[in-house]
Amino acid sequence: xxxxxxxxxxxxxxxxxxxxxxxxxxxxxxxxxxxxxxxxxxxxxxxxxxxxxxxxxxxxxxxxxxxxxxxxxxxxxxxxxxxxxxxxxxxxxxxxxxxxxxxxxxxxxxxxxxxxxxxxxxxxxxxxxxxxxxxxxxxxxxxxxxxxxxxxxxxxxxxxxxxxxxxxxxxxxxxxxxxxxxxxxxxxxxxxxxxxxxxxxxxxxxxxxxxxxxxxxxxxxxxxxxxxxxxxxxxxxxxxxxxxxxxxxxxxxxxxxxxxxxxxxxxxxxxxxxxxxxxx
Amino acid sequence: xxxxxxxxxxxxxxxxxxxxxxxxxxxxxxxxxxxxxxxxxxxxxxxxxxxxxxxxxxxxxxxxxxxxxxxxxxxxxxxxxxxxxxxxxxxxxxxxxxxxxxxxxxxxxxxxxxxxxxxxxxxxxxxxxxxxxxxxxxxxxxxxxxxxxxxxxxxxxxxxxxxxxxxxxxxxxxxxxxxxxxxxxxxxxxxxxxxxxxxxxxxxxxxxxxxxxxxxxxxxxxxxxxxxxxxxxxxxxxxxxxxxxxxxxxxxxxxxxxxxxxxxxxxxxxxxxxxxxxxxxxxxxxxxxxxxxxxxxxx
Numbered sequence: 001x002x003x004x005x006x007x008x009x010x011x012x013x014x015x016x017x018x019x020x021x022x023x024x025x026x027x028x029x030x031x032x033x034x035x036x037x038x039x040x041x042x043x044x045x046x047x048x049x050x051x052x053x054x055x056x057x058x059x060x061x062x063x064x065x066x067x068x069x070x071x072x073x074x075x076x077x078x079x080x081x082x083x084x085x086x087x088x089x090x091x092x093x094x095x096x097x098x099x100x101x102x103x104x105x106x107x108x109x110x111x112x113x114x115x116x117x118x119x120x121x122x123x124x125x126x127x128x129x130x131x132x133x134x135x136x137x138x139x140x141x142x143x144x145x146x147x148x149x150x151x152x153x154x155x156x157x158x159x160x161x162x163x164x165x166x167x168x169x170x171x172x173x174x175x176x177x178x179x180x181x182x183x184x185x186x187x188x189x190x191x192x193x194x195x196x197x198x199x200x201x202x203x204x205x206x207x208x209x210x211x212x213x214x215x216x217x218x219x220x221x222x223x224x225x226x227x228x229x230x231x232x233x234x235x236x237x238x239x240x241x242x243x244x245x246x247x248x249x250x251x252x253x254x255x256x257x258x259x260x261x262x263x264x265x266x267x268x269x270x271x272x273x274x275x276x277x278x279x280x
Numbered sequence: 281x282x283x284x285x286x287x288x289x290x291x292x293x294x295x296x297x298x299x300x301x302x303x304x305x306x307x308x309x310x311x312x313x314x315x316x317x318x319x320x321x322x323x324x325x326x327x328x329x330x331x332x333x334x335x336x337x338x339x340x341x342x343x344x345x346x347x348x349x350x351x352x353x354x355x356x357x358x359x360x361x362x363x364x365x366x367x368x369x370x371x372x373x374x375x376x377x378x379x380x381x382x383x384x385x386x387x388x389x390x391x392x393x394x395x396x397x398x399x400x401x402x403x404x405x406x407x408x409x410x411x412x413x414x415x416x417x418x419x420x421x422x423x424x425x426x427x428x429x430x431x432x433x434x435x436x437x438x439x440x441x442x443x444x445x446x447x448x449x450x451x452x453x454x455x456x457x458x459x460x461x462x463x464x465x466x467x468x469x470x471x472x473x474x475x476x477x478x479x480x481x482x483x484x485x486x487x488x489x490x491x492x493x494x495x496x497x498x499x500x501x502x503x504x505x506x507x508x509x510x511x512x513x514x515x516x517x518x519x520x521x522x523x524x525x526x527x528x529x530x531x532x533x534x535x536x537x538x539x540x541x542x543x544x545x546x547x548x549x550x551x552x553x554x555x556x557x558x559x560x561x562x563x564x565x566x567x568x569x570x571x572x573x574x575x576x577x578x579x
Binding site: 166 | 301
């Protein structure tokens with residue numbers, strides 16, 4: 001190198017050049033794959049060859065051929081590059097604290113994607129967990145979630161809860177819009193997801209003239225299947241659109257860890273407000 | 281003391297979770313060898329009308345000591361009474377009755393007017409001094425029913441009990457009141473109320489008999505009583521109810537067995553006034569807590 005300085009080799013970067021050229025056996029194509037022009041690629045390969053003290057490629061009129069030495073070094077180069085990729089992605093996982101660990105009650109069904117899109121549009125990066133409310137409350141207590149949207153009413157001692165959010169619902173798969181005229185059972189999440197909320201819904205169904213018969217289905221897909229098969233009706237939340245008067249609403253609350261147990265890098269109140277706005 | 285069997289505690293927790301309540305439970309054998317079952321029984325809880333139980337103990341002790349007369353007449357003039365759901369508090373005209381009858385109505389039907397009158401007669405300072413001497417906290421009787429009612433009206437922004445109850449029972453909001461807060465309302469732990477029962481059952485004499493007999497006449501048996509649906513099992517109890525709070529302290533007497541005192545304090549997740557499932561869960565909690573303590577009284 002001019003001036004007697006050591007060769008300017010960025011080992012991982014230049015090994016990346018090596019791998020790219022070895023893969024396609026063409027400098028121009030490799031440069032295109034790497035999103036660069038050919039001269040700096042060729043220069044990088046030359047520097048790497050000088051640094052390693054071996055020739056990696058033979059260039060002649062027929063094209064580019066990898067040398068025997070290059071062939072021998074290629075696996076080690078790939079290992080190094082893969083290890084570097086692993087390191088970067090492991091670091092990215094460790095950087096997850098930047099994300100809000102959000103628990104969402106499975107009862108929200110089709111409203112979940114919209115809620116997450118709203119949060120993303122508002123600049124909140126979210127690592128979502130969809131589960132039953134009792135499980136989410138346990139995760140919040142154990143410090144494994146930052147924010148939970150759980151079904152109300154439920155027990156959440158030791159946590160702080162916001163206002164009750166009342167989300168209207170509508171019937172699906174029913175031949176009447178009046179609960180009193182429906183003879184099929186209602187497909188609902190398992191009672192153990194939030195027993196008091198489940199019991200409150202059954203009471204509300206009876207109050208409206210329905211028998212209160214329900215089928216507990218483990219997830220939304222199972223509930224949709226039951227409705228499609230005509231063995232149950234569905235009762236689904238309507239975040240924006242046509243709700244049906246007379247259908248018991250889905251009640252939710254945003255639940256946060258106690259103030260002293262919140263991760264400082266998360267703006268809990270802002271996330272809670274965004275969720276309330278999205279569901280309100 | 282017999283240590284609480286871990287399985288019993290797990291069962292109590294499961295019952296509470298299934299019913300959607302936070303529960304505090306203390307059960308204790310009142311005679312014979314000591315034995316206790318407990319779940320979170322040292323955590324202070326707002327007790328609502330259960331303040332009337334320690335108040336009755338203090339009143340009976342003062343009568344037994346000759347400081348109060350059991351037959352002293354009490355005049356409850358209608359305009360001075362805070363209206364309530366039962367007893368003299370739901371009557372329309374002036375009432376005069378003896379103190380011991382006021383105590384009996386205060387316990388058997390949780391009469392708020394009588395509760396306030398007995399507290400006036402005993403005096404809050406004297407009640408607190410006596411409770412302190414008994415090793416019980418003065419917070420057991422921080423205030424009477426009229427004050428509790430006024431606080432709930434203030435907290436809910438209402439001017440009548442029916443309207444206040446509608447606010448507290450609204451499923452679309454999470455209404456709070458200072459009367460749910462053990463720092464502001466009459467408050468106790470389940471273990472302390474168990475100690476009240478123990479003291480009440482350790483006192484011989486006609487005045488304390490009057491109190492025990494009034495508890496046997498409690499007008500409802502839907503809570504702890506629902507766990508013991510046996511006509512030959514005597515239940516002597518006192519409930520406390522306010523919004524989401526549902527409590528009872530009772531003595532369960534199986535024939536030929538040592539009496540067992542049991543205290544169940546609950547706070548429901550659901551706000552509605554009528555929750556038969558929660559009342560039944562209180563019976564279930566009591567049954568599970570009392571079960572391991574049952575012992576024939578010839579042992």
